[in-house]
Amino acid sequence: MDVIRLSKELIGKKLVSCFDGKRTAGIIVETEAYLGEIDRASHAYGLRRTARTEVMFREGGLAYVYLCYGIHHLFNVVVSPKGIPHAILIRGLEPVEGIDRMLKRCNKSRLDRTLTSGPGSLTRALGITTEQTGISLIRNTPVWIEDSKNTIPSGRILSLTRVGVEYAKEDALLPYRFLLEGNPYVSKGKGI
Numbered sequence: 001m002d003v004i005r006l007s008k009e010l011i012g013k014k015l016v017s018c019f020d021g022k023r024t025a026g027i028i029v030e031t032e033a034y035l036g037e038i039d040r041a042s043h044a045y046g047l048r049r050t051a052r053t054e055v056m057f058r059e060g061g062l063a064y065v066y067l068c069y070g071i072h073h074l075f076n077v078v079v080s081p082k083g084i085p086h087a088i089l090i091r092g093l094e095p096v097e098g099i100d101r102m103l104k105r106c107n108k109s110r111l112d113r114t115l116t117s118g119p120g121s122l123t124r125a126l127g128i129t130t131e132q133t134g135i136s137l138i139r140n141t142p143v144w145i146e147d148s149k150n151t152i153p154s155g156r157i158l159s160l161t162r163v164g165v166e167y168a169k170e171d172a173l174l175p176y177r178f179l180l181e182g183n184p185y186v187s188k189g190k191g192i
Contacts, residue, residue, distance in 0.1 A: 003086040006079050007033040007178050010145070012152035015075075015093055017126040017143045024101050024126050026093025026116050027148055029183040032162045033176040034076075036085035041168035044085035055134045056085035063143060065123070065133045072120025073129045077137060077145070091163070091177070093122045094185040096148075102126070118187040156181045163189030 008031075016025040034042040036056065043053045043066070055064050056078055064076040064087050080086040093116040095102055102115055102125035116122040123129070128143055135141040159175040166172050179186045 003033045003035055003079055003088060004176065006077075007031045007088045007176070008154070008157050010077070010088060010090070011157050011178060011180050012148060012150040014096070014146050014148040015090060015122075015126065015143070016097075016146055017128055019127050019142055022098060022101050024095075024098030026095045026097075026122065026126070026185075027150060028090055028092070028145075029094050030090070030092030030177070030179040030186045032089040032091055032178070034087050034089065035176075036080070036087070039168070039174075040171040041162060041165035041174075042085065042087070044087075047085070053085065056087055057083055058134070060086075061136055061138050063128075063132050063135050063137055065128060065130045067130055068120065073123040074119045075123050075128050075132075075143075089119055090122065091119050091189070092117050092179065092183070092186045093125075094183060095125065113184045117185045118189065152180060163187070 010028050010031050013028050014025050036042050036044045037047050044056045059082045060079045062078040064078050065073050068074050076087040076089045078087050095116050116125050132143050137144050158179050158181050160177045162177045
């Protein structure tokens with residue numbers, strides 16, 4: 001399935017934001033794949049369409065950002081052809097550009113792994129909110145993904161169960177969480 005392959009291929013790419021002319025970026029070190037219609041853990045399971053999830057049914061290459069627990073903005077990449085609601089959650093970034101600005105956004109005085117480890121932390125550090133839902137990630141927009149020229153050997157990408165999807169029954173056991181082995185910015189969330 002392409003969403004699985006793409007989830008692995010995003011490891012090592014750079015997620016970039018640029019607001020008010022200030023660029024911040026991190027290397028993607030952790031992702032989770034969501035297979036739309038057939039995946040009980042997906043917001044679009046059973047082709048469920050809501051105002052929030054409608055962007056998942058659009059052409060791939062768009063941002064899907066939603067609010068979790070009314071607090072955390074979670075950033076996803078829509079990756080499939082129109083009508084197939086597959087998405088990839090970005091769970092962890094290694095900060096590489098604009099770190100001072102990231103620290104300021106997060107009210108932190110020094111860099112440590114918590115700055116961009118976890119999907120809510122990384123969006124706060126990059127300034128990403130639900131306002132970016134539906135924007136193109138490949139055109140001239142405030143958030144995009146670019147090649148970082150990092151070559152990640154496939155043997156360094158681990159496959160584990162996803163985090164926080166116990167409600168998805170047997171789909172919670174699927175090994176659709178991918179992370180860069182040994183990277184300190186991988187989230188501490190435990191799969192099943």
